[in-house]
Amino acid sequence: MSVQSLPTDSTDADARSAAPDDQTDAEPQTPSPARIAVVDAAQRAKAAARVLAGATRGTKDEALHALADALVAAQAEVVAANAEDVERERAGGMSPGLLDRLRLDEARVVAIADALRDLAALPDPVGEVVRGSTLPNGLTVRQVRVPMGVVGMIYEARPNVTVDAAGLALKSGNAVILRGGSAAARSNEVIVRVLSRALERVGLPGDAIQSIDAHGREGARELMRARGLVDVLVPRGGAGLIRTVVTSSTVPVIETGVGNCHLFVDAGADVAKATAILLNSKTQRVGVCNALETLLVHEAIAADFLPGALSALAAAGVRIHGDAATGALAGDDVDFQPATDADWATEYLSLDLAVRVVPDLDTAIEHIRTWTSGHTEAICTPDVTSVQRFTTELDSAAIMVNASTRFTDGGQLGLGAEIGISTQKLHARGPMGLAELTTTTWIVQGDGHVRP
Amino acid sequence: MSVQSLPTDSTDADARSAAPDDQTDAEPQTPSPARIAVVDAAQRAKAAARVLAGATRGTKDEALHALADALVAAQAEVVAANAEDVERERAGGMSPGLLDRLRLDEARVVAIADALRDLAALPDPVGEVVRGSTLPNGLTVRQVRVPMGVVGMIYEARPNVTVDAAGLALKSGNAVILRGGSAAARSNEVIVRVLSRALERVGLPGDAIQSIDAHGREGARELMRARGLVDVLVPRGGAGLIRTVVTSSTVPVIETGVGNCHLFVDAGADVAKATAILLNSKTQRVGVCNALETLLVHEAIAADFLPGALSALAAAGVRIHGDAATGALAGDDVDFQPATDADWATEYLSLDLAVRVVPDLDTAIEHIRTWTSGHTEAICTPDVTSVQRFTTELDSAAIMVNASTRFTDGGQLGLGAEIGISTQKLHARGPMGLAELTTTTWIVQGDGHVRP
Structure with missing residues (x-):
């Protein structure tokens, strides 16, 4: 079939017989x-x-x-x-x-x-x-x-x-x-x-x-x-x-993979568990979309949590881009530089981490809403109200509660093979398995049924 | 927030920090x-x-x-x-x-x-x-x-x-x-x-x-x-x-509603049921996307089925755009004109119907594949093999077996309210209920879990 004799798809035919009122690119005379x-x-x-x-x-x-x-x-x-x-x-x-x-x-x-x-x-x-x-x-x-x-x-x-x-x-x-x-x-x-x-x-x-x-x-x-x-x-x-x-693209797209992922360490979090989740999220594999890029710490736990956490990160070779409160808690072993808005926006995909101390959960949620790419956010907390609010007030493909951001993965979540991780809302969101490469047909069977 | 101080969406931020290699429209200086x-x-x-x-x-x-x-x-x-x-x-x-x-x-x-x-x-x-x-x-x-x-x-x-x-x-x-x-x-x-x-x-x-x-x-x-x-x-x-x-649109779209719907009357079909389904599909409401636009008739049943069916359509005021075999079976009461390819492609949304006599199911399937908008196709047949082939070899949002095309409707299929009928494959296909206006979030809960 020649290109000129298209369509194989009658949506095009309809569009030609109708009169669309936009300025769609005209088809060149010779393809x-x-x-x-x-x-x-x-x-x-x-x-x-x-x-x-x-x-x-x-x-x-x-x-x-x-x-x-x-x-x-x-x-x-x-x-x-x-x-x-x-x-x-x-x-x-x-x-x-x-x-x-x-x-x-x-x-x-x-x-x-x-x-x-x-x-x-x-x-x-x-x-x-x-x-x-x-x-x-x-x-x-x-x-x-x-x-x-x-x-x-x-x-x-x-x-x-x-x-x-x-x-x-x-x-x-x-x-x-x-x-x-x-x-x-x-x-x-x-x-x-x-x-x-x-x-x-x-x-x-x-x-x-x-x-x-x-x-x-x-x-x-x-x-x-x-x-x-x-x-x-x-x-x-x-x-x-x-x-x-x-x-x-005019072909429908499934958008995958940009991950500016956050971890919020809440007041009262278990410091050892939070540190393990932080290190795993940031350093297990740095070049992937479910790696951690920003750490938010409740000010009530900052003095207990951050000095040890920052040293552990430093030992793993992580550079810190932090706010002033973070800087004040960073030891001499920490490669520290002040954070700018660009840091909150960046998916580093490297041994860099943005860190901010926040006064409360509201500020953490607002920070994430402002800067996230909608991939994965994690919270470490013992508090059921914090869990409830974090899981319902954020709008991302995956929310981890007391678990590493690295679990946003088709294989890890039991979906089998993974096509990618969708950060869009239409059709597929989060890890995509084989089902996301299918659509559906309605099959209706009657015996001479007509609509009244 | 001023327009210049966008993004609220960090996908935009990522795109700005990256260097896309296309020629996206530049943002005008003054919105x-x-x-x-x-x-x-x-x-x-x-x-x-x-x-x-x-x-x-x-x-x-x-x-x-x-x-x-x-x-x-x-x-x-x-x-x-x-x-x-x-x-x-x-x-x-x-x-x-x-x-x-x-x-x-x-x-x-x-x-x-x-x-x-x-x-x-x-x-x-x-x-x-x-x-x-x-x-x-x-x-x-x-x-x-x-x-x-x-x-x-x-x-x-x-x-x-x-x-x-x-x-x-x-x-x-x-x-x-x-x-x-x-x-x-x-x-x-x-x-x-x-x-x-x-x-x-x-x-x-x-x-x-x-x-x-x-x-x-x-x-x-x-x-x-x-x-x-x-x-x-x-x-x-x-x-x-x-x-x-x-x-x-650069915003994701759910495409609705263009319906170039077909009915195939197979050899051996019950003539009375097929006629009832034909009339209901074409004439119950002509201006809607699930109305019938093309009738295909197996040649083995054409002489038994078409004369009566065409007269019944004529009595309902339907004009016929048919092939030569159809014309030969149309009585004087039928408003008949020869069909062209434009008729196979057209969603009339009026009291017009394209009609073609086909030698077999293969030709019917090939006709539909060529011209359909992918909305609804119906078959009248007593034959299980025909049902199996029609439901698996076509690629449309809904397939009706021995039932009117008019059943492709959220209310009729028990979905409650209907947003529209999707003719795309991504996210929603066929009648869309409230669920199709939602997306999903993965919520993963652990107790200090890290990825090995």
């Missing part, structure tokens, strides 16, 4: 090569998605094992392609930390393949009856989970995300169109080819796993414009990438 | 009066939403009754304001049908008020525990329904939507910002003032129900740009309005 390529990829993905939607769990799980086997069988080729990416990026000045995230060795390929096998062990979300009833008139009503259709993923340098996304989409019955970072271009090219061919060998359409990396940034832009062909777009990466997708 | 007004309205709505989020069901239901009482008490004022709208629009040439949808008399005001009382009788979606468990490590996990926050509604001429939207938002704990059609401007102005003051009299913030009609189209555009202040936008109206909102 760009990237647009033609992305529309073609999306149409093939849509056709493949129809096959996957009808695939049984058995077929999909068998395919996941076949994908894992194919990756392991091709590990030499994958590692060689990845070495090209690593060498090019090293020469281009990529930092050692990012190079490590980019690098694949044979052990990592095996681990990635094992993750596909783990997916096969999870229940199939497709077909789950979410609600059901028989109405007074005898109609039977079921709301049933079905795949989304075509899922788009836009992400950055880590090639394991390529496999991860392909596996999650397959298990949930969706086709996937991948747009990875240019740093991993060669790795992704080989991985997608291996996975796509493995699908074909088990009798599923290879078009269910495609990459549009060859079409560069323009390809990514066209993916964001493919409304009606792509059902949902999931960006995974830094704040800049996510903001770009959210503001540019 | 327009409409932007200042809409941002101010949204900030006041956000503050009001915090109060509503903490309100008990008892408080909210009492408020719904107070709103109903206030509307009835003010019915003379409402009817007088509405008469101004009707007179102005009549002079401007509005059609009698639209004038009727615009018009309010005292009986209609009472009916609208009664709908608010009905809302009070429905269960509160807020606080419902969607999932919950105790993990092996002793953490207790609950996923709990909470209000969205601030809901925006953009709609057309019917002033009853103003009351409806305000009531649904209140019951689900949300503040609402309304943007109605200019045709109902005076009616909406009075209604919003009455409702807002009634809220204040029961001790809830009047800012929870606001209108931005005074700021015209520019106000609507600013509402669509108020990401971070407005949590979800629900357009209600024709395809043009919905398309404008979907393509222009």
Whole structure:
């Protein structure tokens, strides 16, 4: 089908026959090569998605094992392609930390393949009856989970995300169109080819796993414009990438991952437990969205809690950006600098922590409401009223009571595989499992029923 | 707070500190009066939403009754304001049908008020525990329904939507910002003032129900740009309005209501039941999204079914846009014209029906996949395999088996009040009840738990 002969989606047709009163960008007379390529990829993905939607769990799980086997069988080729990416990026000045995230060795390929096998062990979300009833008139009503259709993923340098996304989409019955970072271009090219061919060998359409990396940034832009062909777009990466997708996409987006997380240590908190939660939240892994970025301390416990807590943080290499009250309680071992509003707003993703002493719970709640990205907030408190207020007056995806912020994670919360952590309110919020890659259909069965 | 001193939403802050690589519209140096007004309205709505989020069901239901009482008490004022709208629009040439949808008399005001009382009788979606468990490590996990926050509604001429939207938002704990059609401007102005003051009299913030009609189209555009202040936008109206909102809004949108609905009469269908379902689907109410627009008939039953069915449609005043096989079976009583592709694509919303004879179920499914808007498809069949294939191979919000398309309706399916019918896949699909105006929060409770 030519691009001009679209729509495959009649929402577009309706819009054309109607007269929208906005200034939508006019379609260029001649579509760009990237647009033609992305529309073609999306149409093939849509056709493949129809096959996957009808695939049984058995077929999909068998395919996941076949994908894992194919990756392991091709590990030499994958590692060689990845070495090209690593060498090019090293020469281009990529930092050692990012190079490590980019690098694949044979052990990592095996681990990635094992993750596909783990997916096969999870229940199939497709077909789950979410609600059901028989109405007074005898109609039977079921709301049933079905795949989304075509899922788009836009992400950055880590090639394991390529496999991860392909596996999650397959298990949930969706086709996937991948747009990875240019740093991993060669790795992704080989991985997608291996996975796509493995699908074909088990009798599923290879078009269910495609990459549009060859079409560069323009390809990514066209993916964001493919409304009606792509059902949902999931960006995974830094704040800049996510903001770009959210503001540019006409395809519905699930926003993931920006986490400016807070911990409030209330008056009367158990100092040892609070210190353990603080250290775990801040230092267990600093570059992730559920890591702690701001500590708020009730003034009634500050003198008991902060000197030891700040020293423990200093021993772990954490730099403190604090208010004056915090500075007054910091020992000589603490790397301290005064905090500004920029510190309250920042997701450091590093060994930095903003610290403020507050007079009461109200001030803590107001501080969090003002500065949070809505990811995870934690409270350490023995007080039931504080728990009640903290859990109901804040508006974030996850609230931890006497537990580390690091628990906001699909695996930790028992959801199995995790697509990402949504910080939006529509469709999915917090850790997203396979069910969040599905939608529902209402199936209503009667025997000649008409509406009175 | 001044507009320049935003963000109240730190996603914006993150975006500013990061460097997005797209060409997002730069913020003008001096915000327009409409932007200042809409941002101010949204900030006041956000503050009001915090109060509503903490309100008990008892408080909210009492408020719904107070709103109903206030509307009835003010019915003379409402009817007088509405008469101004009707007179102005009549002079401007509005059609009698639209004038009727615009018009309010005292009986209609009472009916609208009664709908608010009905809302009070429905269960509160807020606080419902969607999932919950105790993990092996002793953490207790609950996923709990909470209000969205601030809901925006953009709609057309019917002033009853103003009351409806305000009531649904209140019951689900949300503040609402309304943007109605200019045709109902005076009616909406009075209604919003009455409702807002009634809220204040029961001790809830009047800012929870606001209108931005005074700021015209520019106000609507600013509402669509108020990401971070407005949590979800629900357009209600024709395809043009919905398309404008979907393509222009950076606020997440729930797309409602375009329905190019199909009925397939399979070989072996009960002719009497199929005819009854056809007539009910097409003629019970023609201007609604769940009305039938295209009939597909299996060729094996066409000669038995179509002549009578077409005559029955003709008797009901329905014009037929059909293929040649249909034309050959249409009697002289039938107002027949040949169908073009435009007919398959059109949501008539009138006494018109597209009709095609197809050789088999495959062709029917392919026709629907090509042309549907994804709202509702129906099948009349005695065959279990046809049911299985029709319900699994199509990708629409609702599938009716041996039942009228008109059952795709929140009230008919037992959901209580209906916000609209979603034709998108994200968050809500098909009839939307109060639960679809909520999101969830994960509440995790421990006793000093840290992640190993």
